[in-house]
Amino acid sequence: MMLMNLFAEIDVSKLFGLALRTSISVQAATFALAAVGLNLHYGYTGLLNFGVVAFMAAGAYGMAIFFTQGWLGGSILLAIASGVVFAVVIALSIGLPSLRLRADYLALTTIAIAEVLRISFRSQRLLDLTGGPFGLPSIEDRNANVSFADVITVDWNPIKEGNYGAWFLEFDEKTLWVMIIGWSLVSLASLLIWGLMRSPWGRVIKAIREDEDAARALGKNVFSYKLQSLIIGGVIASFAGIVRAFDMGFVETQQFRPQTTFFIWTVLILGGAASIWGPIIGSMTFWFVIIFSEELLRQMVDSGWIPDAILQSNDIASVRMILMGIMLATLMIWRPQGLVGKKEEAQIDIR
Amino acid sequence: MGKRLRLLSGFLILVFGLLMVLPALASADTDDELTIRGTVRVGREVIPDAKVIVSNAQNIEVGSVVTGEDGKWEIPIPGLGEYTVVLAGPLPEGVSVRDGASDQITVFVEEYRSKAVGFQLIGEDQKPILEIRPTWERLLNRMVSGLKVGLLVALASIGLSLIFGVTGLVNFAHSEMVAFGAVIALLLESTVGLNGALFPLAVILAVLAGGGLGFGLERGIFGPLRRRKMTNISLMVVSIGLAFLMRYLILIYHGAEPETFESFRIQSGVSLGPIELPAKDYFIIGIAFTTLLMVGLLLQRTKLGTSMRAVSDNPALAESSGIDVNRTIMWVWILGSALASLGGTMIGLTQVVEWQMGEKILLLIFAAVTLGGLGTAFGAMVGGLAIGFASETSTFWLDNDLKFLIALAVMIVILLVRPRGILGVRERLG
Numbered sequence: 001m002m003l004m005n006l007f008a009e010i011d012v013s014k015l016f017g018l019a020l021r022t023s024i025s026v027q028a029a030t031f032a033l034a035a036v037g038l039n040l041h042y043g044y045t046g047l048l049n050f051g052v053v054a055f056m057a058a059g060a061y062g063m064a065i066f067f068t069q070g071w072l073g074g075s076i077l078l079a080i081a082s083g084v085v086f087a088v089v090i091a092l093s094i095g096l097p098s099l100r101l102r103a104d105y106l107a108l109t110t111i112a113i114a115e116v117l118r119i120s121f122r123s124q125r126l127l128d129l130t131g132g133p134f135g136l137p138s139i140e141d142r143n144a145n146v147s148f149a150d151v152i153t154v155d156w157n158p159i160k161e162g163n164y165g166a167w168f169l170e171f172d173e174k175t176l177w178v179m180i181i182g183w184s185l186v187s188l189a190s191l192l193i194w195g196l197m198r199s200p201w202g203r204v205i206k207a208i209r210e211d212e213d214a215a216r217a218l219g220k221n222v223f224s225y226k227l228q229s230l231i232i233g234g235v236i237a238s239f240a241g242i243v244r245a246f247d248m249g250f251v252e253t254q255q256f257r258p259q260t261t262f263f264i265w266t267v268l269i270l271g272g273a274a275s276i277w278g279p280i281i282g283s284m285t286f287w288f289v290i291i292f293s294e295e296l297l298r299q300m301v302d303s304g305w306i307p308d309a310i311l312q313s314n315d316i317a318s319v320r321m322i323l324m325g326i327m328l329a330t331l332m333i334w335r336p337q338g339l340v341g342k343k344e345e346a347q348i349d350i351r
Numbered sequence: 352m353g354k355r356l357r358l359l360s361g362f363l364i365l366v367f368g369l370l371m372v373l374p375a376l377a378s379a380d381t382d383d384e385l386t387i388r389g390t391v392r393v394g395r396e397v398i399p400d401a402k403v404i405v406s407n408a409q410n411i412e413v414g415s416v417v418t419g420e421d422g423k424w425e426i427p428i429p430g431l432g433e434y435t436v437v438l439a440g441p442l443p444e445g446v447s448v449r450d451g452a453s454d455q456i457t458v459f460v461e462e463y464r465s466k467a468v469g470f471q472l473i474g475e476d477q478k479p480i481l482e483i484r485p486t487w488e489r490l491l492n493r494m495v496s497g498l499k500v501g502l503l504v505a506l507a508s509i510g511l512s513l514i515f516g517v518t519g520l521v522n523f524a525h526s527e528m529v530a531f532g533a534v535i536a537l538l539l540e541s542t543v544g545l546n547g548a549l550f551p552l553a554v555i556l557a558v559l560a561g562g563g564l565g566f567g568l569e570r571g572i573f574g575p576l577r578r579r580k581m582t583n584i585s586l587m588v589v590s591i592g593l594a595f596l597m598r599y600l601i602l603i604y605h606g607a608e609p610e611t612f613e614s615f616r617i618q619s620g621v622s623l624g625p626i627e628l629p630a631k632d633y634f635i636i637g638i639a640f641t642t643l644l645m646v647g648l649l650l651q652r653t654k655l656g657t658s659m660r661a662v663s664d665n666p667a668l669a670e671s672s673g674i675d676v677n678r679t680i681m682w683v684w685i686l687g688s689a690l691a692s693l694g695g696t697m698i699g700l701t702q703v704v705e706w707q708m709g710e711k712i713l714l715l716i717f718a719a720v721t722l723g724g725l726g727t728a729f730g731a732m733v734g735g736l737a738i739g740f741a742s743e744t745s746t747f748w749l750d751n752d753l754k755f756l757i758a759l760a761v762m763i764v765i766l767l768v769r770p771r772g773i774l775g776v777r778e779r780l781g
Contacts, residue, residue, distance in 0.1 A: 329592030
């Protein structure tokens with residue numbers, strides 16, 4: 001009887017609509033893209049990269065700084081390229097010194113380097129370049145509605161103005177265009193990884209994950225392969241940062257806190273590490289579950305089903321983080337291979 | 352025995368849950384980078400070492416900071432709203448607030464951007480402004496407060512290092528145990544009423560609760576998982592999930608507002624020669640130092656300490672020489688998280704208690720234990736002291752927001768040059 005009441009209070013259409021909308025949104029695409037990059041690092045090569053967000057930040061900030069400074073005529077394509085180059089530089093500066101470290105030390109180094117990058121971007125001393133705590137574009141530009149994203153999202157947008165789709169899946173031309181860009185990049189990156197993993201290069205990479213010493217004994221330069229993997233995955237993740245910057249229209253250091261890294265870890269482990277579809281399915285499922293539960297809780301709180309003493313509606317945003325934590329921990333314990341991964345490939349035992 | 356222990360741990364987890372539900376629920380806003388900032392200056396001259404305090408509309412202090420060498424200050428605020436900024440000084444001789452202006456400014460923060468606040472100050476006409484204290488005295492004071500921060504980081508770090516030593520787990524949830532201690536102590540002070548003379552009782556109970564939390568985590572989560580032969584890397588990921596769980600439970604049930612211990616709000620400085628610190632800071636330094644000494648004695652002189660070090664060195668050998676490894680690991684968890692709680696309470700006393708305490712100190716703790724050598728308690732002490740001291744003292748020369756960079760830079764360099772740390776043993780090298 002009480003359960004019936006509950007169902008009467010819940011707006012089921014909105015519940016599924018919002019969850020579905022987010023699971024195909026640009027946000028889901030960028031998380032999938034970053035997870036594809038992390039998948040190469042962790043799933044295939046066995047590198048414990050806890051600094052994924054550093055590559056995203058490098059891509060986004062590299063692009064935004066280059067464009068807003070108007071270097072070399074301020075072309076957006078050159079700006080994107082410079083974001084990617086910045087990510088390669090980060091990969092080299094993480095990889096060259098630290099790839100010889102043991103797995104957990106590499107984890108600490110990468111998380112530290114990501115924070116160093118974020119704190120530096122935020123510093124007042126780089127105010128003219130990075131916008132410090134305000135980010136880019138500058139406040140004046142933002143008030144005037146000018147952004148580095150305009151060239152891509154407005155000028156180059158082939159879709160006619162208007163709203164497309166129906167129900168909760170209705171998008172304006174700008175959102176739709178960035179979604180297409182995002183998911184195309186996800187497909188391209190996944191195809192690339194698929195091809196790479198079928199090549200001799202991919203077999204060496206997987207051999208390194210399985211037994212580094214054996215790979216070395218076979219005459220493979222393990223260090224060089226690891227570095228290549230770090231660079232390729234880093235470049236893929238940098239595109240995630242760039243697409244996200246286009247989507248939001250600005251970059252800020254807040255977007256690159258360590259928790260973003262762990263979101264992407266959850267996405268990858270949920271979908272299944274060391275599988276081509278893992279990052280995509282992981283990201284879509286992740287966002288569906290998160291938004292679904294958030295919306296459900298919100299409706300239950302608003303309708304008085306959950307008393308204020310337990311949860312208030314403005315606390316619901318933090319439930320997202322709690323869910324992420326629980327998902328990460330429980331998946332690791334009971335289903336380390338995720339939804340579509342193979343169990344024998346997902347046993348992480350890197351020493 | 353086993354049944355009773357399991358019951359006890361279940362009870363402790365229950366207590367943890369109940370304690371989190373108790374406090375009045377405050378609004379939560381996860382935006383953290385919001386700050387009020389400014390530069391204290393007279394004309395072109397900047398004024399270092401002046402204290403600025405920000406309070407919210409309810410007149411509760413949100414944060415305070417001392418201006419840097421460049422006169423700049425920045426204080427994070429929990430959310431949008433009305434705040435009062437007070438320039439508490441001291442100002443150099445001859446400098447005063449301009450007629451008609453005030454040393455208190457009320458600001459409305461209406462958007463998610465840092466808010467700049469300037470005080471209207473005036474100096475004696477055309478006279479150069481003299482510094483109130485010689486540079487070396489100010490440096491000395493900064494160093495003493497660096498020592499304090501170092502001792503507290505050391506307290507908070509020992510547990511992480513010991514737990515790594517005996518189990519091989521890099522516990523990302525450790526910093527949340529630090530926050531847990533502070534939040535519990537605050538709760539006992541404000542809600543239960545253990546303030547004033549009863550405050551030490553609040554600290555003791557918070558430390559006990561911390562020990563209980565460590566017991567619960569080992570008994571309920573990490574112990575069973577270790578026996579399932581989960582790898583340390585997987586357990587590390589589990590601990591990350593746990594950290595988020597704990598951090599955001601604290602946010603929901605403690606609230607986003609940073610709070611201070613009522614009994615110790617704003618204290619005037621007590622001079623000891625050239626050193627001037629709030630009275631509580633002398634006590635904090637004393638307590639932290641004594642505790643570290645006691646832990647050192649425990650590890651060196653007692654049977655339990657010896658077995659902890661033995662398990663850390665070589666678990667198999669320790670087991671075969673008759674040491675109960677699981678029992679030792681349990682005690683390491685209890686001791687480590689009790690110390691983390693104590694560290695958290697003390698950090699809360701010197702700064703503020705807030706849900707992000709853990710996140711903020713996590714990398715300092717990591718830096719401390721890698722510097723000292725993962726797995727060694729004495730390494731964590733040395734590393735904590737060095738990292739806390741270096742990052743705090745660096746604010747004498749560098750911007751306040753760059754002090755974490757010092758710690759992280761030290762950590763990265765150590766990992767690259769000498770991954771086993773200062774006191775680590777060679778086997779730990781990868």
